[in-house]
Amino acid sequence: MRRPRHGSREGFIWFAAQDWWYHNQAHSDFQLMRQVARARPVLVVNSLGLRAPGPRNSTGPGRRILRKLRSMTKFLRRPVPGLPRFHVYSPFMLPVYGSSGVLYRLNARFIRTQVRAAARLAGIRGAPAIGATIPTAWPVVEPMARSSLIFNRSDLQSAFPEADGRWVAGLEAELLAHSDRVLYVSHELMARDRPVVGERAVFIDHGVDLDHFTPDGPVHPEIAEIPGPRIGFFGGIDDYVVDLDLVAATARALPDAHIVLVGDATCPMDALTALPNIHWLGFHDYRDIPSMGRGFDVAIMPWLDNEWIRFANPVKLKEYLALGLPVVTIAYPEVEDWRHVVRAAATADDFIAAVAEALADPGDPEPRLRAVAPFSWSGRARVLMAAATEAH
Numbered sequence: 001m002r003r004p005r006h007g008s009r010e011g012f013i014w015f016a017a018q019d020w021w022y023h024n025q026a027h028s029d030f031q032l033m034r035q036v037a038r039a040r041p042v043l044v045v046n047s048l049g050l051r052a053p054g055p056r057n058s059t060g061p062g063r064r065i066l067r068k069l070r071s072m073t074k075f076l077r078r079p080v081p082g083l084p085r086f087h088v089y090s091p092f093m094l095p096v097y098g099s100s101g102v103l104y105r106l107n108a109r110f111i112r113t114q115v116r117a118a119a120r121l122a123g124i125r126g127a128p129a130i131g132a133t134i135p136t137a138w139p140v141v142e143p144m145a146r147s148s149l150i151f152n153r154s155d156l157q158s159a160f161p162e163a164d165g166r167w168v169a170g171l172e173a174e175l176l177a178h179s180d181r182v183l184y185v186s187h188e189l190m191a192r193d194r195p196v197v198g199e200r201a202v203f204i205d206h207g208v209d210l211d212h213f214t215p216d217g218p219v220h221p222e223i224a225e226i227p228g229p230r231i232g233f234f235g236g237i238d239d240y241v242v243d244l245d246l247v248a249a250t251a252r253a254l255p256d257a258h259i260v261l262v263g264d265a266t267c268p269m270d271a272l273t274a275l276p277n278i279h280w281l282g283f284h285d286y287r288d289i290p291s292m293g294r295g296f297d298v299a300i301m302p303w304l305d306n307e308w309i310r311f312a313n314p315v316k317l318k319e320y321l322a323l324g325l326p327v328v329t330i331a332y333p334e335v336e337d338w339r340h341v342v343r344a345a346a347t348a349d350d351f352i353a354a355v356a357e358a359l360a361d362p363g364d365p366e367p368r369l370r371a372v373a374p375f376s377w378s379g380r381a382r383v384l385m386a387a388a389t390e391a392h
Helices: 028-036 061-072 102-121 135-141 165-178 187-200 244-253 286-293 316-322 333-338 348-360 366-372 377-390
Strands: 012-015 042-045 086-089 129-132 148-153 181-184 201-203 230-234 258-262 278-282 298-301 327-330 343-345
Touching (some): 012 135, 028 042, 028 377, 148 187, 165 187, 181 377, 230 286, 244 278, 244 348, 298 348, 316 333
Parallel strands (some): 230 298, 258 278, 298 327
């Protein structure tokens, strides 16, 4: 690792775990960097991925490959009007994962060369601060000149079931060992890493776009035409995160209510949509999500009980609360501090009962709005920038 003492502190290069062009732009990578770009030039490098999509390790591999190829054709762009210092780049790369061979090292060098060129075009000079959320950024980042290295430990990526967990864990270990600061949104994950990270750990938490997610405003027409009461979910629908059986059981147990699912699905949805009171509306632009959420009577987080969820802190919890919605979730560690405004269920039966209770008595939205009010993304970005500055 090369860290010039007199490197520039003006720019950020951020290796995201998501892709701006086809993932939900509410993800923390994009939210944080948009805030940082108000003060400094930022280059967001779209996700380098954790595995090459294929029939054995992912659903819809052809669609996933095609959308990544389309992302690569976007090159370097400034996609947010009025935010000229915010740049997004999709590097060309080979789908080489799970090894440390010659081809893998050449691919890392190829990506690094592109990122350096994109950074110069974005006005980032010298030794910028570098952040990584995706562990596969490590071989790209390792030799890069930088003023500080931030590992944004937003999830336990090695628990991602479609990737080679042992290989990803090795990359995580490298970032944990070599980063100047490690950011956490999960106290559970921070405690797990404490023996390695020690005083370099910073709890940043997730934020919410309080100007975007407001209870006041119209309801999206696609939602308005669905009969009520409506039980709603927005976000990615992945069968390693969302308990699809629980969603179906809830629909059967509450036949007079309608379950609305808003989001891209990476798993078959036929069994769910065959139920008459389940409505899957597919992917919608981030701009539409608040108006869709306003049409929910109850918002749900029907999580699976697995290692991914154990160390997660879903952004959507605060988005639901910012809309003033009653929230029902399967319990997970990071929700414990929110039990005063959230119904957290230990079992499927408890979850269904809590949804029925929330439909019958949604309660006062004001405590939910007050609880989430301090969690703006601008505040989270200040924690990030302070961590990067202190790391020098």
